[in-house]
Structures are given as structure tokens and as C-alpha cells.
Amino acid sequence: xxxxxxxxxxxxxxxxxxxxxxxxxxxxxxxxxxxxxxxxxxxxxxxxxxxxxxxxxxxxxxxxxxxxxxxxxxxxxxxxxxxxxxxxxxxxxxxxxxxxxxxxxxxxxxxxxxxxxxxxxxxxxxxxxxxxxxxxxxxxxxxxxxxxxxxxxxxxxxxxxxxxxxxxxxxxxxxxxxxxxxxxxxxxxxxxxxxxxxxxxxxxxxxxxxxxxxxxxxxxxxxxxxxxxxxxxxxxxxxxxxxxxxxxxxxxxxxxxxxxxxxxxxxxxxxxxxxxxxxxxxxxxxxxxxxxxxxxxxxxxxxxxxxxxxxxxxxxxxxxxxxxxxxxxxxxxxxxxxxxxxxxxxxxxxxxxxxxxxxxxxxxxxxxxxxxxxxxxxxxxxxxxxxxxxxxxxxxxxxxxxxxxxxxxxxxxxxxxxxxxxxxxxxxxxxxxxxxxxxxxxxxxxxxxxxxxxxxxxxxxxxxxxxx
Numbered sequence: 001x002x003x004x005x006x007x008x009x010x011x012x013x014x015x016x017x018x019x020x021x022x023x024x025x026x027x028x029x030x031x032x033x034x035x036x037x038x039x040x041x042x043x044x045x046x047x048x049x050x051x052x053x054x055x056x057x058x059x060x061x062x063x064x065x066x067x068x069x070x071x072x073x074x075x076x077x078x079x080x081x082x083x084x085x086x087x088x089x090x091x092x093x094x095x096x097x098x099x100x101x102x103x104x105x106x107x108x109x110x111x112x113x114x115x116x117x118x119x120x121x122x123x124x125x126x127x128x129x130x131x132x133x134x135x136x137x138x139x140x141x142x143x144x145x146x147x148x149x150x151x152x153x154x155x156x157x158x159x160x161x162x163x164x165x166x167x168x169x170x171x172x173x174x175x176x177x178x179x180x181x182x183x184x185x186x187x188x189x190x191x192x193x194x195x196x197x198x199x200x201x202x203x204x205x206x207x208x209x210x211x212x213x214x215x216x217x218x219x220x221x222x223x224x225x226x227x228x229x230x231x232x233x234x235x236x237x238x239x240x241x242x243x244x245x246x247x248x249x250x251x252x253x254x255x256x257x258x259x260x261x262x263x264x265x266x267x268x269x270x271x272x273x274x275x276x277x278x279x280x281x282x283x284x285x286x287x288x289x290x291x292x293x294x295x296x297x298x299x300x301x302x303x304x305x306x307x308x309x310x311x312x313x314x315x316x317x318x319x320x321x322x323x324x325x326x327x328x329x330x331x332x333x334x335x336x337x338x339x340x341x342x343x344x345x346x347x348x349x350x351x352x353x354x355x356x357x358x359x360x361x362x363x364x365x366x367x368x369x370x371x372x373x374x375x376x377x378x379x380x381x382x383x384x385x386x387x388x389x390x391x392x393x394x395x396x397x398x399x400x401x402x403x404x405x406x407x408x409x410x411x412x413x414x415x416x417x418x419x420x421x422x423x424x425x426x427x428x429x430x431x432x433x434x435x436x437x438x439x440x441x442x443x444x445x446x447x448x449x450x451x452x453x454x455x456x457x458x459x460x461x462x463x464x465x466x467x468x
Contacts, residue, residue: 009036009456010064011055014414016044016074016404017437019387022322022380025233027178027433028404032056033074035410039456043406061266071418071426072450073436075386076402077137077163077411078342079393081302082243082281082331082422085141085153086111086120088127091335098230099249099311111169112181114149117349124149124156127334131162132460134341135449137411138163138393138401140243140279140302142216144390145169145183150196157253158205161459163411165241165397167216168196170231176222184231190234210455214239219245220256220267239348241397242273246280246301249312253285274299281331282307284314288446291324303388305348307336315356317371317379318349318388330385343444344464346385353380382441409455416450419462424448 003465012035016028032052034043045052059065068074087107091250095104114120139157143150143166150168157164171177171188183189196212200206215235217223223231235242246264247253252263265286268274277297283301286294294301303316305432321328330345331337339345357378359370367373380388394402417424417436423443426436440448452460 003462006321008059008064009034009042010066011035011059012066012068012074013076014068014072014074015433016386017386017433017440018390018402018404019383020391020403020405022384022387022392024093025383025386025434025437026404027437029433033404033410034059035456039403039410039454040400041406041408041410043152044404047122068414069328069416072414072416073440074404075135075391075413075440076404076416077413077452077454078389079136079138079281079329079402080131080136080332080342080345081329081393081398082139082304082337083127083131083139083141083334085116085124085127085334086144086149087335088123091340095310095338095428099251101313108178108181111144112178114144115146117148117152120146120149120152121156124153125160127340128156128160128162128164128363129460130340132160132452133449133462134343134446135413135415135452136162136340136342137413137452137454138397138399140165140214140397141167142218143168145192146173147182147192147196151199154200154203154211155205157211158203159162161454161457163210163336163399163401163454165212165243167214167243169216169218171218171222171226173222173224182356183227186224186230189227190230193231194195194234196240197234197238208455214241214243215273216242217244218274219248219252220260220264223250225271228271228273235240235275235278236272239277242275242278243302244268244273244278244280246283247285247290248282249314250285263287263290265293269293277433279329280315281333282312284308284312285315286321286396288324291321294327295325298327300329302331302333302396303328303349304331304333305345305352306336306339307333308352309338315352317356317378318353318382319380320376327378327392327396328388329396330388339456341446342389343441346382346389346441349385349388350380351380353378382438386437386441411455412453413449414451415444415448417448418448419447422448
């Protein structure tokens with residue numbers, strides 16, 4: 001598949017689907033997508049556009065014209081707003097234990113190993129390759145407390161071509177952090193975070209700033225006020241992205257209320273950590289005042305529908321939050337969520353919304369069982385889910401990604417509905433373009449991701465007869 005470094009760029013003939021807003025599917029049939037030499041989409045031209053024939057001929061003559069084969073469709077690359085990269089080895093296990101056991105017996109001992117650069121390289125190479133193969137072009141990664149491990153993660157993203165945000169995890173509260181896995185002090189946690197920001201921004205292979213640093217307090221309970229205050233000042237001074245957990249569970253929400261005398265969102269704001277480039281994971285228990293504050297600051301929520309079922313015991317009201325102007329996107333939450341597929345995350349988000357809308361308790365009457373009985377709309381469909389996984393994530397990160405349109409980066413995937421053993425079955429004469437997109441969202445797997453591009457470069461390709 002085309003991966004040209006020509007100053008002319010390259011061009012692609014295809015049918016493209018995207019969702020620039022939560023309730024609007026855009027179908028662009030038989031278009032010419034022109035990608036400039038910097039990997040940005042310069043034009044999307046319909047068949048009858050006056051420039052189409054000239055540009056198509058020019059790229060054909062230069063050998064920089066590609067066409068998606070029959071049965072393949074272009075979608076924006078998936079944006080995963082919350083991934084715990086070091087937890088990849090435990091993905092799919094220990095989901096039958098309470099959160100406290102999961103953290104203390106599995107997660108913290110695993111994360112403590114990433115001072116070993118060799119171990120870090122093995123794991124991080126695997127997780128980045130896996131996400132790219134599943135169509136995730138952008139990932140917002142939690143790292144660990146270790147400088148060397150975080151540097152390895154950022155360098156694997158750079159080497160393999162994934163757009164990413166990487167954060168050095170900061171955690172120093174002795175009552176919540178194990179003695180073998182914590183920052184030595186608040187001062188040290190702040191200094192190490194600043195060193196990582198400077199190192200990544202100045203990395204010689206990161207001239208395009210395709211991999212960005214993120215200030216990453218694990219969550220308020222695991223951080224002292226001194227650490228949170230210092231990281232907030234760092235966020236204000238550097239303009240770096242911020243990521244953390246917020247009001248994830250009943251315990252976490254209550255813990256912060258008791259300790260700070262205010263909710264998570266308001267406490268983060270008081271510490272200077274709620275900015276236009278902040279992404280908070282989960283946020284299931286936001287109050288109306290929290291939502292208004294986040295909408296005002298421009299901060300966003302990483303909706304983690306699968307891990308919310310396992311560890312938060314609640315459902316994030318995506319439809320309601322959107323109606324109140326809350327920024328949001330979608331996430332797998334590896335490894336609290338077991339699947340690395342954002343297609344799965346789309347499906348989990350739809351299922352979660354339906355549970356919230358209709359209710360799940362059979363002993364209650366239909367009128368009392370869910371939000372629908374109280375006149376509230378909570379259900380989302382496949383178009384809303386696609387928007388969450390693409391354009392919404394790009395907006396949350398304040399990056400020009402997630403849409404197939406001029407001015408956006410060419411971060412995209414080709415979905416092959418004719419892949420061997422595909423679950424996506426298209427019936428000629430019965431399935432129109434909108435039906436095809438709906439079937440892709442409901443059925444696509446890693447096997448259907450034929451090609452993945454980031455900033456115009458092909459970073460993953462799978463042939464119809466097996467992996468490349």
C-alpha cells in the first residue's frame with residue numbers, strides 16, 4: 001500500500017466513512033484523497049470536482065496513486081484515550097478479583113518491573129504493534145514511575161510509527177502506594193516528570209512531535225497534595241497534556257470527597273490540573289457541577305465502558321454528558337479492559353448505554369428500570385460510537401485527527417470486509433453504504449484491518465492471505 005515520501009505526496013481512490021459529529025455519518029463515495037508531503041490531507045475530491053482528473057492523472061504518472069481493493073473501506077484511525085501500557089502482560093487475567101487485590105497482587109508488582117529496559121522493550125514493542133494492527137493510530141499511554149521504561153515506550157512508538165501521548169506515572173502517597181513502587185518524594189516525582197517532558201520534546205526522532213508527553217498523576221488518592229500542586233504548576237507552565245483517573249468508583253469518589261472536601265473534578269481544578277488538554281478516565285460519578293466545570297475548562301473524559309463494568313460498577317452517561325457540552329472520547333483501558341480493539345470498545349459503549357437507558361433489574365417495572373422510564377435519553381448507536389472512537393478523541397487531545405477531511409492528518413485504516421474468515425458479511429443489492437458501515441462497527445475485528453496509516457505513512461499492512 002502507498003507510503004510515498006515524494007514532495008508531491010500521494011493520493012488514494014476509495015470510499016470513506018467518518019463521523020465528524022455524534023449523530024452524523026459522512027459517506028464519501030469514490031473520492032480521491034490527496035495527501036501532501038507532510039502526511040496531511042490536502043483535499044477530498046468527488047468524481048465531478050474540476051481538479052480531480054488533473055490530480056489523479058498527475059499522481060498516476062508519478063506512481064503515487066493507490067486504490068483500495070474491492071471490499072475495502074477507509075475509516076479514520078482509532079483514538080484510544082486511556083491505555084496502561086505496562087499492564088499489557090496481565091491483560092485478560094485477574095478480572096475475577098476486587099480492584100484492591102487486582103492492584104496490590106497483580107498490577108503494582110508488574111509495573112514495578114519496568115526499570116528493566118529489556119523487559120520494557122519486549123512488552124512495549126508488543127503492545128504498540130498490537131494496537132496498530134487493531135487500527136489504533138493514536139494512543140494515550142500511562143507509563144510507570146521509571147524514566148528508562150517511559151523512554152523505551154516513547155521510542156517504540158516513534159520507531160513503529162504510532163501517534164502517542166506518553167506519561168511518567170507520578171504517585172507518592174505512602175498510605176496508598178506500595179513501598180516498592182512509588183516516587184521517593186513529591187519533589188522527585190515533579191522533577192522526573194519535567195525531565196521526561198524535556199527529553200521527549202527534544203528527542204531527535206520526534207521532530208514532528210508525533211509522540212507527546214503527558215503529565216500523569218495516577219489519581220488523587222495515590223498522590224500527596226504537594227505532588228498534585230507541583231504537577232499542576234508544571235501543566236500551567238509547559239502546556240503539556242494531563243491524564244489521570246477521576247471519580248472512577250464509589251470508593252475513589254468518596255475518598256477524594258473526604259480528603260479534599262470537594263469532588264475529584266473540582267480538586268483537580270484547584271491543583272491546576274484541569275486544562276483544555278486534560279483527559280480524565282472513567283468519570284462515572286461526575287456531579288452536574290463537575291460536568292459544568294469540565295465543559296468550561298475544555299477538559300475531556302476517556303470513556304472506558306468495559307473496565308467500568310469490572311471495577312467501577314457503573315456506566316458513564318455519554319449521551320447525557322455530550323448534551324451538556326462535556327468533551328469525551330473512547331478507551332480500552334488495557335488491562336482493566338481486556339480487549340485491545342477499539343471496535344470492541346465501540347460495541348461495549350453501545351451495550352453500556354443500552355443498559356443505562358433500559359435498565360437491567362428485572363424486579364423493577366419498565367418505568368422504573370432505566371433512564372428511559374424517567375424520560376432521559378442515554379442510548380447511543382454505532383455512529384455515536386464511531387464518533388467517540390475517532391473525531392471525539394481527536395478533539396479531546398486538541399489534535400487534527402479523527403476525520404477524513406482537508407486539514408486533518410492522514411491517520412486512517414482500510415477495513416477489508418472480504419478478509420478471510422471475516423465476520424463482516426456484505427450482501428450485494430441489500431446492503432448500501434450506511435449498512436456496510438454499521439456492519440463494520442458491529443462485526444470488524446483485527447483480521448479486517450488491512451492497512452493502518454499514521455501521518456500519511458503506512459505503519460501496518462495485512463494481506464488478505466495472511467500477515468505480511
